[in-house]
Amino acid sequence: MQDAQLILPAPAKLNLMLHILGRRADGYHQLQTLFQFLDHGDELGFSLRQDGEIHLRTEVPGVPHDSNLIVRAARRLQAESGCRLGADIWLDKRLPMGGGIGGGSSDAATTLLALDRLWNLGWSEDRLAELGLTLGADVPVFVRGRAAFAEGVGEQLTPVQLPEPWFLVAVPQVFVSTAEVFSDPELTRDTPPIKVRSLLEGGGRNDCQPVVEKRYPDVRNALILLSKFTSAKLTGTGACVFGSFPSKSDADKVSRQLPASLPSFVAQGRNISMLHRKLQGLA
Numbered sequence: 001m002q003d004a005q006l007i008l009p010a011p012a013k014l015n016l017m018l019h020i021l022g023r024r025a026d027g028y029h030q031l032q033t034l035f036q037f038l039d040h041g042d043e044l045g046f047s048l049r050q051d052g053e054i055h056l057r058t059e060v061p062g063v064p065h066d067s068n069l070i071v072r073a074a075r076r077l078q079a080e081s082g083c084r085l086g087a088d089i090w091l092d093k094r095l096p097m098g099g100g101i102g103g104g105s106s107d108a109a110t111t112l113l114a115l116d117r118l119w120n121l122g123w124s125e126d127r128l129a130e131l132g133l134t135l136g137a138d139v140p141v142f143v144r145g146r147a148a149f150a151e152g153v154g155e156q157l158t159p160v161q162l163p164e165p166w167f168l169v170a171v172p173q174v175f176v177s178t179a180e181v182f183s184d185p186e187l188t189r190d191t192p193p194i195k196v197r198s199l200l201e202g203g204g205r206n207d208c209q210p211v212v213e214k215r216y217p218d219v220r221n222a223l224i225l226l227s228k229f230t231s232a233k234l235t236g237t238g239a240c241v242f243g244s245f246p247s248k249s250d251a252d253k254v255s256r257q258l259p260a261s262l263p264s265f266v267a268q269g270r271n272i273s274m275l276h277r278k279l280q281g282l283a
């Protein structure tokens with residue numbers, strides 16, 4: 001990482017609510033969800049290579065080099081732009097994988113924005129978000145970096161201004177498969193659409209929660225534990241669960257009361273992602 005020319009964050013996100021409205025012919029689900037960023041995330045370092053090679057210098061257990069979303073994002077941007085330059089990339093992985101807080105998607109978005117700069121491509125945000133969508137449904141919101149109400153499969157984004165409370169995010173030690181949750185016959189798929197203006201802070205439910213609670217007792221236990229202190233909810237398809245607090249010290253206090261078997265972290269909700277705040281500072 002110390003050899004990197006450009007070091008950028010890849011923040012986590014929360015789905016403050018997630019409704020499932022229906023299913024498209026291709027099996028993908030139509031959602032309404034509210035994304036807010038957290039001031040906590042991975043960190044990536046980038047250095048230019050003249051030989052066109054893309055090398056992720058950090059090993060990620062369980063994820064082969066070529067299937068890492070960082071490498072896939074870099075190679076896709078290279079192919080689409082016709083750029084002959086390459087990159088060495090380092091990753092400081094802090095976010096739990098498969099946690100519903102978007103670590104992989106955020107890493108991919110940070111890679112797209114970093115290499116657009118490093119390779120001097122001058123791509124628009126629209127073009128980067130469109131390419132991002134081919135990598136995953138959550139990549140566009142990280143490319144745009146603004147808290148948003150999302151519709152479609154998560155790619156139709158309406159920026160929103162939300163309160164920025166402190167969140168306690170508990171991390172049950174299980175891996176939840178997004179595809180498995182979405183293929184569960186018991187999943188609610190008929191929630192009526194709501195209008196963005198009718199959304200209240202923290203309002204709305206997560207339609208995936210009953211299915212995930214049933215399949216993963218550790219997630220259910222985490223929700224029960226956190227519910228003793230505040231209203232607790234699942235983010236995305238889990239496994240992480242979260243609750244909000246008016247101050248960091250309130251959140252820290254509850255974090256200290258959770259059992260050692262349930263790791264957690266405290267972070268502030270942000271309407272502009274820390275990636276975009278850093279990029280604006282560099283501009």
Ligand SMILES: C[C@@](CO)(OP(=O)(O)O)[C@H](O)COP(=O)(O)OP(=O)(O)OC[C@H]1O[C@@H](n2ccc(N)nc2=O)[C@H](O)[C@@H]1O
Nearest residue numbers: 027028029100102136137138153154178179182236237238
């Ligand atoms: C539902 C969300 C909410 O944030 O869950 P999390 O992954 O964050 O938990 C995301 O949109 C997930 O996005 P992402 O994790 O990028 O999913 P993808 O790789 O695109 O899809 C994984 C699998 O989930 C199913 N899938 C995903 C998104 C969607 N709107 N409908 C689906 O049916 C599909 O079976 C797909 O093959």
Ligand SMILES: Nc1ncnc2c1ncn2[C@@H]1O[C@H](COP(=O)(O)OP(=O)(O)O)[C@@H](O)[C@H]1O
Nearest residue numbers: 068069070097098099100101102103104105107
């Ligand atoms: N850079 C990456 N970071 C995390 N996961 C990655 C990455 N690249 C590929 N993956 C794959 O994506 C899966 C989901 O990752 P992640 O984004 O952390 O979860 P979620 O979508 O639940 O928030 C992981 O299990 C892993 O196999």
